[in-house]
Amino acid sequence: MRVFVEGVGLLGPGLDGWPAGRAVLAGESAYQAAPTNLRSSDMLPAPERRRAGVPIKLALAVGQEAFLQSGRDTRTAATVFTSSGGDNDNAHAINGILATAPREVSPTRFHNSVHNAAAGYWCIAAGTHEPSTSLCAHDASFAAGLLESATQVAVDGAVVVLIAYDHPYPEPLHTVRPIAAPFGMALILTAQQTDKSLAAITVELVAGGASETTMQDAGLDALRRGVPAARGLPLLAALASGKPTQISLAWFADNHLKLGVTPC
Amino acid sequence: MQPLVISHTALANSLGLGVSATMDALRSRRSGLAPCAFEDVDLETYIAKVEALDDFRVRADLSAWDCRNNRLAQLCLEQDGFAQAVELAKRKYGASRIGVFLGTSTSGILQTELAYRRLDPDTGALPPDFHYAETQNSYSLAGFVLRYLGLSGPSFVVSSACSSSVKVFANAQRMMAAGVCDAAVVGGTDSLCLSTLYGFNSLGLVSHQPCRPYDAERDGISIGEGAGFVLLEKAPAQVSPDAMLLLGVGESSDAYHMSTPHPEGLGARLAMQRALGSAGLQASDIDYINLHGTATKSNDASEGKAVADVFGASVPCSSTKGWTGHQLGAAGVTEAIIAMLAIEHNFLPGSINTRQLDPAIAIDYRIENGAGKVNRVLSNSFGFGGSNCSLVLGRKA
Numbered sequence: 001m002r003v004f005v006e007g008v009g010l011l012g013p014g015l016d017g018w019p020a021g022r023a024v025l026a027g028e029s030a031y032q033a034a035p036t037n038l039r040s041s042d043m044l045p046a047p048e049r050r051r052a053g054v055p056i057k058l059a060l061a062v063g064q065e066a067f068l069q070s071g072r073d074t075r076t077a078a079t080v081f082t083s084s085g086g087d088n089d090n091a092h093a094i095n096g097i098l099a100t101a102p103r104e105v106s107p108t109r110f111h112n113s114v115h116n117a118a119a120g121y122w123c124i125a126a127g128t129h130e131p132s133t134s135l136c137a138h139d140a141s142f143a144a145g146l147l148e149s150a151t152q153v154a155v156d157g158a159v160v161v162l163i164a165y166d167h168p169y170p171e172p173l174h175t176v177r178p179i180a181a182p183f184g185m186a187l188i189l190t191a192q193q194t195d196k197s198l199a200a201i202t203v204e205l206v207a208g209g210a211s212e213t214t215m216q217d218a219g220l221d222a223l224r225r226g227v228p229a230a231r232g233l234p235l236l237a238a239l240a241s242g243k244p245t246q247i248s249l250a251w252f253a254d255n256h257l258k259l260g261v262t263p264c
Numbered sequence: 265m266q267p268l269v270i271s272h273t274a275l276a277n278s279l280g281l282g283v284s285a286t287m288d289a290l291r292s293r294r295s296g297l298a299p300c301a302f303e304d305v306d307l308e309t310y311i312a313k314v315e316a317l318d319d320f321r322v323r324a325d326l327s328a329w330d331c332r333n334n335r336l337a338q339l340c341l342e343q344d345g346f347a348q349a350v351e352l353a354k355r356k357y358g359a360s361r362i363g364v365f366l367g368t369s370t371s372g373i374l375q376t377e378l379a380y381r382r383l384d385p386d387t388g389a390l391p392p393d394f395h396y397a398e399t400q401n402s403y404s405l406a407g408f409v410l411r412y413l414g415l416s417g418p419s420f421v422v423s424s425a426c427s428s429s430v431k432v433f434a435n436a437q438r439m440m441a442a443g444v445c446d447a448a449v450v451g452g453t454d455s456l457c458l459s460t461l462y463g464f465n466s467l468g469l470v471s472h473q474p475c476r477p478y479d480a481e482r483d484g485i486s487i488g489e490g491a492g493f494v495l496l497e498k499a500p501a502q503v504s505p506d507a508m509l510l511l512g513v514g515e516s517s518d519a520y521h522m523s524t525p526h527p528e529g530l531g532a533r534l535a536m537q538r539a540l541g542s543a544g545l546q547a548s549d550i551d552y553i554n555l556h557g558t559a560t561k562s563n564d565a566s567e568g569k570a571v572a573d574v575f576g577a578s579v580p581c582s583s584t585k586g587w588t589g590h591q592l593g594a595a596g597v598t599e600a601i602i603a604m605l606a607i608e609h610n611f612l613p614g615s616i617n618t619r620q621l622d623p624a625i626a627i628d629y630r631i632e633n634g635a636g637k638v639n640r641v642l643s644n645s646f647g648f649g650g651s652n653c654s655l656v657l658g659r660k661a
Binding site: 048079085095098099106109113119135141147 | 388389418423462522647
């Protein structure tokens with residue numbers, strides 16, 4: 001399958017937006033870890049903005065950035081959200097509330113606990129009635145999201161925004177599922193090349209394991225390994241470099257995605 | 265879309281184990297709902313529980329994956345010859361060419377809820393027997409089923425609340441159309457947990473009585489648990505007239521509110537219209553609609569408007585949640601299989617517990633069971649976050 005990338009969104013530790021992040025990923029400036037610059041999106045109506053946790057901030061920031069680059073109307077794209085955990089702060093809070101009386105889970109806590117909360121808020125903010133799916137494949141969540149997005153583009157001819165995000169659990173869950181930092185990325189994918197296209201990506205699922213493409217910079221590779229959504233960093237690095245690149249992304253031990261990136 | 269063959273199905277829920285247990289309960293009008301007796305939950309409500317789970321354990325080699333949700337998944341895979349059917353498909357296509365795309369809303373979260381009661385008093389740590397990836401993580405269900413069936417194709421979980429286990433039909437259809445796999449195990453599992461019972465209660469959406477879909481006096485859902493699996497395969501050049509097919513899928517987003525459906529049923533209408541369009545069918549081609557029909561005031565009013573807009577009052581409709589309770593992430597696949605039972609048996613399920621229809625909803629809602637030729641059905645599933653999906657199932661047009 002071949003798809004075109006028309007917009008990129010990026011927000012992570014020391015990666016504050018695509019223009020600055022692109023320069024770091026292309027090796028033009030050094031990577032310096034810094035707390036992820038989380039912010040509320042002005043896309044959301046005020047009541048929803050108040051209820052938005054970290055995943056919603058991540059998802060909306062990167063999605064909005066990608067759409068601004070592409071110049072497309074947010075109402076016209078299907079969405080694929082992928083995350084290993086959803087809202088991990090909220091999950092911890094609900095488990096704590098349920099472990100002690102009285103078990104008063106607030107309505108907002110409950111509706112934010114669904115894995116597709118970020119998708120729900122995005123659709124409200126973007127005003128889109130297009131299909132939206134929310135996936136999880138533990139450490140392979142990014143690969144799953146990319147393959148699903150590519151099939152939507154290839155089979156349905158849809159314009160798809162893929163939004164991947166993850167953020168740390170508080171303790172005690174952090175110890176059993178360590179996630180290094182809040183991180184999000186978005187790609188707008190199309191079937192046809194446009195004047196905004198950055199690159200073409202071929203996506204192929206191949207049976208069997210393969211050695212994963214790593215990041216050259218040790219700090220960026222720690223981020224790649226430390227956050228499921230950041231497994232997409234080698235793809236962003238290829239887009240940043242502007243050079244044809246082959247990438248291998250693991251899908252557990254059983255399979256991997258073979259990606260070919262060709263700049264437009 | 266190119267129709268896919270539904271070559272095998274399996275069910276496990278409060279009505280019993282296996283597809284025939286559900287069919288028998290529908291025919292004999294026996295509901296799976298009973299007063300809530302689950303863990304130490306102190307809510308006055310009815311639930312649809314699978315009693316066999318308490319003493320059941322997952323296969324020994326997968327013991328790290330043991331949790332209520334995966335127990336229910338395994339129990340279902342053991343019904344209706346499902347695991348054997350997958351074994352045959354494995355020989356035909358190869359283990360790496362069969363995808364596993366499953367829906368769940370809460371996965372094994374009950375395991376975490378209970379573990380939070382056993383935190384180390386000194387360190388606050390989770391107990392050492394807690395396995396995050398194998399139980400709590402949303403992917404747990406697909407990882408477990410993949411291993412149980414010995415498959416190695418692409419696998420993921422869709423977790424979009426109550427539409428999860430029908431959304432996966434769309435994922436599988438695209439994966440197969442794109443040549444990523446030749447067959448797929450789809451469906452889902454959701455099991456009782458405190459998060460959903462107390463969470464829906466906080467929203468004022470849980471009924472104190474057995475739920476009454478589309479009743480004028482409906483006042484909320486009854487939560488249930490269940491599992492359903494479907495084996496999807498590519499259709500051969502010559503499809504037998506008896507073959508059960510996935511004919512169409514339609515997906516949409518409400519873009520309205522996180523936990524309340526669009527009041528005019530906008531997203532529901534789009535999902536149904538897109539499903540008909542994907543199947544290349546007209547509204548008049550549908551013989552029965554299995555509604556989402558949760559029995560909340562807002563869901564049934566909104567869905568009812570959308571059905572009336574698309575189908576008028578000429579297609580028999582019912583919600584079967586009075587039987588099964590609302591199985592959340594497993595509701596979609598269960599109801600898709602019930603809709604297939606309607607075709608196989610030329611049987612129109614009515615609606616248990618519904619007494620007086622809401623006069624404001626202008627559709628052909630059936631309370632009593634009926635009979636009639638059923639060739640093609642539509643099944644609706646709508647979830648929090650405004651996630652909507654409708655399926656068209658049936659015989660070759």
